[in-house]
Amino acid sequence: MSRVDKIVQNVSGLLSAGAYKAGERLPSVRQAAREHGVSKNTMADAYDRLVAQGLLEARAGSGYYVAQFQIVRPAPQAPHVAAAVDIVSLLREQLDQHYEVRPGDGRPPAFWTEGSELKRFFSGFKTAEPASVDFGYGSSWGYAPLRERLRMLLLERSISVPPDGLLLTHGVNHGLDLIIRHLIEPGDTVFVDDPGYYPLFGKLTLAKAHMVGIRRGPDGPDLEDLAAKLAVHRPKVFFTQSHAHNPTGGTLSPAVAFGLMQLAERSGFLIVENDALADIVPATLPRLAALDQLNRVLYVGTFSKTLSASLRCGFVAGHPSIVGALSNLKMLTMVATSDYVERFVFNLIQGGQYLRHLRRLKARVEEAHKASGAQLEAAGLKVRQSVTPGFYLWAEFPGDVDELELCRRAAERSIFLAPGSVFSPDRGVRGPAAIRVNVAYGTNPAFIDFLREQIR
Structure with a gap:
């Protein structure tokens, strides 16, 4: 971190902790520069950044004061908005990239x-x-x-x-x-x-x-x-x-x-x-x-x-x-x-x-599609057959399986799953437990071992 970054972090921490009250004047640029052991230009730059963040207020000829800021609490969402956000919770997990193994992803890895x-x-x-x-x-x-x-x-x-x-x-x-x-x-x-x-x-x-x-x-x-x-x-x-x-x-x-x-x-x-x-x-x-x-x-x-x-x-x-x-x-x-x-x-x-890129991508997809289907079936899942290789396979579990509990167990091992219920417009109606599998990750050993254990 630069000197300016460290000062901004330090002062913003003090403001958040309530060390200064709203409207209170901060030390002058000259005084604050001496306290932090930096030049006046460095200190003025730090104060200006805090002004830009809305934490301080600059008053010409007077100095810098604590701004009248407050935490804004979000208004409750309308029911249809809350429902829509809940539906796309899987998308949020895909974007946040928390997991090491990602068979639930919607697209292939970047190196593909x-x-x-x-x-x-x-x-x-x-x-x-x-x-x-x-x-x-x-x-x-x-x-x-x-x-x-x-x-x-x-x-x-x-x-x-x-x-x-x-x-x-x-x-x-x-x-x-x-x-x-x-x-x-x-x-x-x-x-x-x-x-x-x-x-x-x-x-x-x-x-x-x-x-x-x-x-x-x-x-x-x-x-x-x-x-x-x-x-x-x-x-x-x-x-x-x-x-x-x-x-x-x-x-x-x-x-x-x-x-x-x-x-x-x-x-x-x-x-x-x-x-x-x-x-x-x-x-x-x-x-x-x-x-x-x-x-x-x-x-x-x-x-x-x-x-x-x-x-x-x-x-x-x-x-x-x-x-x-x-x-x-x-x-x-x-x-x-x-x-x-x-x-x-x-x-x-x-x-x-x-065109050259598509040739390579198609070859990868075809190979991964075939290999993933074979591995999933060997692990005990029923894979829906598809004529044309693509990014996805639909795999159903034998017997009575709780999809959400399965996803929770997978997450504990840093494995990201896409439960079948997410892909139904009526999530209250349950069919056979299933997952969508991205073929790029369908042969991952940690993922396949996890599936074998759960089915056993």
Whole structure:
């Protein structure tokens, strides 16, 4: 610590302990400098930092005084806000990084992504020559060359997007947030995958929507369950994930995709198709957006899962009438996304680094997916089979297991688990005890040994 840091720490500690009363004058700069054995400039710098922190008040010609600060106690949260925060408690654990072994994580380790082509590219990247850099906000639609490149990439998935039908976002979660703000009113019924993407449940809870879970099978939403729920409910939107499904790892089959679109057309609901891991699964897999050509489907994607969690860059593709409204909403709530991040991603794609990176990432995922499934089954769990390798496996426990108690025991060994109940929109309804396993950590010896012990 510098001398200034030490003085600031010392004085702020005295203030917190009540050594000075509010409004009391502190020793002059000259006197305090002598007491701390530093120069007057150093002492004045320390006092100025304390002023900047709101702990002191500078009065011209008089000196420094204790500010009238007090601890602000947070107001109680509204019930729907408290419920939403409780739903995403797993996300908080992922972000805080307390655990040594992390099979419950939502994304692969950094060395799978940032440590390959990207690390070299990060160090030498420049957005443009200084004279050509635009230091303004940029368009609310996002960086135009990247939007055009994405339109070309989506054609490989048989999705034709008009020029005004694609909006860049801060990843999938931002796209989902904009869609919910635009389409969902309090009390609206929405369908979601069950099990499904739990951060979405938190957003819908904040929006005061009525969530109804549609049973998720190995090849997509269960059409019989969907038809039965449609006989009772009139959903405005069905939020679903097509491939490398989070959390089950399942893949949408052509038959289920076709049946789902028929039911949507007949019942009049919109579909939001989350395809966050599209870049590591085959482009030829069936997409709802390809069947529908963005008539009643909004298609959401991201680079954050396959590049870096810190590179918040994604998109929403859909009918221009809806995407235009989302662009206006984005402009009102945050003006624009980061032009620098979007240029960075565009240059990675154009330079071929992203393609080379994806080749390595796919190979790692395929190997880890196979090895993790084998280890989990050998430990005694029932692993849901998935046709296409992805980041996740869904593993069920035999017999009667308390998921939360299991997670508590794992935490005592610094193992982070993602319990199956978190991924259900109705956490009061219990199915077989299960966990979502990130394949990057599925063969960790400490994790596998723990599972064997618990099952025994």
